[in-house]
Amino acid sequence: MDRTLLEQLFRRAVATAQPALGISLNLPPKPRGRTIVVGAGKASAQMARAFEQAWDGPLSGIVVTRYGYSEACEQIEIVEAAHPVPDEAGFLAARRIMETVSGLSPDDLVVALISGGGSSLLPAPAPGLTLHDEQVINKTLLASGAPISVMNMIRNQFSTIKGGRLAARCAPARVATLVVSDVPADDPAVVASGPTLPLFGTRELARKYASLYRLELPPNAANLLAGEENLAPTPHDAAFASNTIRTIASAGLSLEAAAAEARRQGVEAVILSDSMEGEARDVAQVHAAMAREIVLRDRPFTKPVVLLSGGETTVTLRGKGRGGRNTEFLLSLASIIDGMAGVSAVAADTDGIDGSEDNAGAFVDGTTATRLRKAGIDPLAALANNDAYSAFEAIGDLLVTGPTGTNVNDFRAILIR
Structure with missing residues (x-):
């Protein structure tokens, strides 16, 4: 009994966190131009399906979710990739997402559907790094015992999509981010390493935590962390000025x-x-x-x-x-x-x-x-x-x-x- x-x-808690209701209550204003949907995470396919059903108008886009988590969508392409260690499918999906949001205008809207697991599902190695390097980094972080906020701060240093870099690529289009939060205190910038939001933490702080948790990083990654290349945009970057963020489900x-x-x-x-x-x-x-x-x-x-x-x-x-x-x-x-x-x-x-x-x-x-x-x-x-x-x-x-x-x-x- x-x-x-x-x-x-448990099942009541899960039912309350289903994306459909949260998305219908948090739809962004319609743009004069195109509506592009991108996203990543374990709930991203369900979020995409809910957004399609709630949105009155044309749209297109691509989201990536974990293997076995796909949902049938008519206008948004669903791609599956590996979690918690990234694979080639995620690497190609991240590249396609960045291409999808390139060359947009101020009249366009990008809707980013973000949920937990997106960090692993969006591998986009920084210049000089490979997918294998990012896989090793992920495995090292998962075994380190570091809290998720620290793991994502460090992941951010080695990515070309995390830490607000995706939003920077969308500019000058407006970005509306809808989040299913899986992180303590529901900081939306930490979910999936914040592809459309700047993450807290400097390169210097990332170096400090990498040392504190005694991370054995690949040589190319260690060299990048020691320098100041591939820095993420700051919260004051103009690319974020007109963007919005809504947390639609939380613990x-x-x-x-x-x-x-x-x-x-x-x-x-x-x-x-x-x-x-x-x-x-x-x-x-x-x-x-x-x-x-x-x-x-x-x-x-x-x-x-x-x-x-x-x-x-x-x-x-x-x-x-x-x-x-x-x-x-x-x-x-x-x-x-x-x-x-x-x-x-x-x-x-x-x-x-x-x-x-x-x-x-x-x-x-x-x-x-x-x-x-x-x-x-x-x-x-x-x-x-x-x-x-x-x-x-x-x-x-x-x-x-x-x-x-x-x-x-x-x-x-x-x-x-």
Whole structure:
């Protein structure tokens, strides 16, 4: 019963983040000239379809999404490419997008449909770099444990499309950016490394963080980072003067919808935060400590209650197992709530894919660690090897939804009876 409720809360959060309603409420004014649609991200195909249905007038364009996430569109071309490590299809799509927005006039409108995952789906290496260099950079960043804002600041240094460079190519046309946010605090410039928005952070700051996280970059990339070539436009650049930005879906809105659903079913809900960051296993320890306090002392909240949180944790790769940040969070949580009655939880990525596996996330409760040991799996050893997917697969506790059509980052719910 508790698992059913937890899954219902997750699905309510996902439903609230579907692009159609947000797009229909945030259509830009029609231009005198052409309307060109471009975009990238895990939700970009669904956004493109919703925009076609809502827009009254001719348009054309191209968006790139992850393999398996395509939607049928009549006027906008949908291209699929690899995520989280870019491939040749994404490289060619990024080149075509830049060509599509070249040579526009002040009477034209570019609608940019941006969602999480766009950083990997728009590989456009800076002069002197190759697609292979960008693939290595992405793999290095994903294994570093750096927060998404830092990863995107560094990615920006090596791109010819990120950090507002796409918007600069659109000038003098007006750019209207519609965002499905998957980043903590919903900073639209961070989503997909901000192809139409200038990113916070200087080259000097990027060098500092690359050193702090001990990134082993390809030689050509390290040389570029050491210089001042390929700098991104600044927020004061004239190319951005007439542009607009609207966030049409976010973690905060989805968590509020899940909280309302929990209360409808008779369980009080508390939203801890929609922008949690940090190492997944460490964030789990904080959540577990709060759950224990509620179980034992009814503080700071009284049972029954469901604790909701969102954001994007990180995983520093130590082993060679399979998994993502949500299953890593849950495996750590399961080890701490081992034997604790009345506690159950779900953690899942709202795009339907946790890391690079086929699951959105998984479920745990106070019996999970015991059931893992009976299946011959040491929970702590699996955690040390970053092998959460294999652990939950072995006991049938994965949550598999397939692509959801949106992406507002991670969803976590801990139910305490």
